[in-house]
Amino acid sequence: MPHVTIKTRGEQTPPRDRRRVAVGVGVGLLAVGAALGFGELAAGLLRATSPVVTVGDALVDNSPAFLMKWAIEIFGTADKAVLITGVLVVLVLAGAVLGVVALRRPLVGYAGLVLFAAAGLAAVALRRTDDLGAAAAVVVGAGAGAVALALLLRSARHTLEPWGGKGEAETPADTEGSASTGPSAQDSAPTVPAPGPDRGPGRRGFVFTAAGVLAASGSAGALGRWLPSLTGGAGSRAELALPAPAAPLPALPPGTDLGVPGLEPFTTPNPDFYRIDTALTIPRLDSTQWTLRVHGLVDRPFEIDMDELLSRELVEADITLACVSNQIGGDLISNTRWLGFPLAELLREAGVHSGADQILSTSSDGWTCGTPTEVVMDGRDSLLAVGMGGEPLPHVNGYPARMVVPGLYGFVSATKWVTDIKLTRFADEQAYWAQRGWGVRAPVKTMSRIDVPAPLGRVESGEVVLAGIAWAQHRGIDAVEVRVDDGEWWEAELAEVPGIDTWVQWVSETTVDPGNHAVEVRATDSTGFTQPFERVEPVPDGATGWHRIRFTAT
Numbered sequence: 001m002p003h004v005t006i007k008t009r010g011e012q013t014p015p016r017d018r019r020r021v022a023v024g025v026g027v028g029l030l031a032v033g034a035a036l037g038f039g040e041l042a043a044g045l046l047r048a049t050s051p052v053v054t055v056g057d058a059l060v061d062n063s064p065a066f067l068m069k070w071a072i073e074i075f076g077t078a079d080k081a082v083l084i085t086g087v088l089v090v091l092v093l094a095g096a097v098l099g100v101v102a103l104r105r106p107l108v109g110y111a112g113l114v115l116f117a118a119a120g121l122a123a124v125a126l127r128r129t130d131d132l133g134a135a136a137a138v139v140v141g142a143g144a145g146a147v148a149l150a151l152l153l154r155s156a157r158h159t160l161e162p163w164g165g166k167g168e169a170e171t172p173a174d175t176e177g178s179a180s181t182g183p184s185a186q187d188s189a190p191t192v193p194a195p196g197p198d199r200g201p202g203r204r205g206f207v208f209t210a211a212g213v214l215a216a217s218g219s220a221g222a223l224g225r226w227l228p229s230l231t232g233g234a235g236s237r238a239e240l241a242l243p244a245p246a247a248p249l250p251a252l253p254p255g256t257d258l259g260v261p262g263l264e265p266f267t268t269p270n271p272d273f274y275r276i277d278t279a280l281t282i283p284r285l286d287s288t289q290w291t292l293r294v295h296g297l298v299d300r301p302f303e304i305d306m307d308e309l310l311s312r313e314l315v316e317a318d319i320t321l322a323c324v325s326n327q328i329g330g331d332l333i334s335n336t337r338w339l340g341f342p343l344a345e346l347l348r349e350a351g352v353h354s355g356a357d358q359i360l361s362t363s364s365d366g367w368t369c370g371t372p373t374e375v376v377m378d379g380r381d382s383l384l385a386v387g388m389g390g391e392p393l394p395h396v397n398g399y400p401a402r403m404v405v406p407g408l409y410g411f412v413s414a415t416k417w418v419t420d421i422k423l424t425r426f427a428d429e430q431a432y433w434a435q436r437g438w439g440v441r442a443p444v445k446t447m448s449r450i451d452v453p454a455p456l457g458r459v460e461s462g463e464v465v466l467a468g469i470a471w472a473q474h475r476g477i478d479a480v481e482v483r484v485d486d487g488e489w490w491e492a493e494l495a496e497v498p499g500i501d502t503w504v505q506w507v508s509e510t511t512v513d514p515g516n517h518a519v520e521v522r523a524t525d526s527t528g529f530t531q532p533f534e535r536v537e538p539v540p541d542g543a544t545g546w547h548r549i550r551f552t553a554t
């Protein structure tokens with residue numbers, strides 16, 4: 001009867017197959033782990049990008065625009081973690097399969113590692129950032145994976161031998177006689193005539209090898225991840241001493257910050273500054289190694305290093321930076337006092353050709369940004385910034401130098417880790433986001449936000465405080481109006497501002513009955529333009545629409 005046959009086979013074959021599969025999966029995962037761990041270590045030692053991050057970066061850069069937009073919408077600022085996890089999951093699955101196959105056909109296992117390495121090297125090449133260290137890390141990782149695979153396969157064959165693994169050693173005697181499991185396994189193992197699945201030198205040898213590989217890869221990986229965080233050295237952020245500005249700005253006028261609980265503070269503390277970029281790992285540059293090259297359609301191309309930049313007369317400016325992806329009511333906007341050198345002056349030194357309508361800036365990690373030349377040169381406080389909030393730029397915000405142009409969204413103006421500025425023409429070259437369908441000239445749109453009451457918050461009925469922020473960088477805000485429950489608009493009070501390049505806090509009061517209510521806000525800028533009601537998505541050049549929140553009065 002068929003079912004008897006199945007049962008009989010079930011007692012013999014599956015445990016053996018299952019064991020083979022389990023060992024194979026273990027071998028594959030450990031080999032992949034060794035490749036990743038030692039790849040990280042090499043990257044850490046060489047101060048290069050880790051192989052996984054290189055692959056992730058290449059995926060980010062080469063994804064179609066719709067996929068990027070989808071990922072950002074679904075995962076928000078967690079998109080990077082999700083991507084890295086995805087790369088690791090693929091590696092783990094591929095490693096598991098390869099391990100099982102490699103037990104019978106070792107060559108397939110090595111070929112798999114070669115494929116991983118090829119993918120890694122292709123990613124390095126696609127990134128086009130001349131990262132030789134990243135390529136070396138890929139090769140070292142693959143090499144370590146191959147060594148681990150060889151060790152693991154050898155001991156795995158021993159552990160599987162009693163069941164006739166590929167027939168190399170069919171008898172227990174062979175297993176015993178093998179010295180290849182290493183002296184420790186051999187010394188501690190009593191002579192066991194017929195090793196069972198859980199006993200014997202073969203089994204123990206594999207477990208030792210596996211544990212050794214795991215420990216070595218884990219330590220290598222941890223060390224590699226930890227190395228970049230080591231500070232010290234002349235060019236580190238901790239060591240960089242910023243000079244005082246040649247012409248310091250006066251302190252902020254009193255009354256810029258109304259101090260209303262729950263209201264966005266006027267000055268964003270550095271750790272709270274929003275962060276947006278395509279970098280999977282934050283570049284940690286050395287200021288003594290940093291240079292900025294200014295070239296392209298200019299009379300006098302030049303290079304400037306940090307010593308020279310800091311010996312110049314630096315200026316300060318209060319500028320609110322905003323992301324084009326900021327949704328209505330969103331928080332991808334922050335304000336601080338920047339320290340830097342006037343970008344327009346730097347460009348004048350180079351002698352910009354007429355017709356060079358685009359400043360194409362590039363970061364150390366290959367991101368590009370196109371800024372209209374005439375905007376940077378029109379007299380506003382465009383900066384090559386080195387400091388914010390009284391400190392060197394934090395690494396996430398572009399240490400040691402970045403651009404900031406008041407009135408433009410960050411994606412067309414605020415290159416972090418900037419190392420190259422090329423004068424060119426919009427007709428000739430397209431920057432990163434322009435290639436992906438976003439705008440090329442993107443002035444910040446006039447917008448406002450309600451912070452108090454918190455959306456869906458609860459307040460006591462009667463007198464209720466309403467407060468928030470409004471912004472129209474480099475135009476300035478003239479008025480903010482609010483209304484409750486679709487009633488009449490009335491004007492809120494505006495806080496003080498140091499100039500037209502920052503956001504402004506607004507506050508008002510009203511009386512409400514118990515129950516559910518809605519508040520809306522709209523701002524008017526100094527050109528007399530009032531925020532339109534119509535809701536527009538951030539793509540391609542910034543969202544518009546009134547922020548509306550609901551709250552409950554009890």
Ligand SMILES: Nc1nc2c(c(=O)[nH]1)N[C@H]1C(S)=C(S)[C@@H](COP(=O)(O)O)O[C@H]1N2
Nearest residue numbers: 274275276277278323363367410411414416
């Ligand atoms: N090198 C680099 N600079 C960059 C970006 C980037 O992806 N890479 N993103 C830009 C965008 S879209 C914005 S909104 C600002 C954000 O600056 P922040 O992270 O300091 O707030 O940086 C800009 N500069």
Ligand SMILES: [Mo]
Nearest residue numbers: 323324410411
């Ligand atoms: Mo942005």
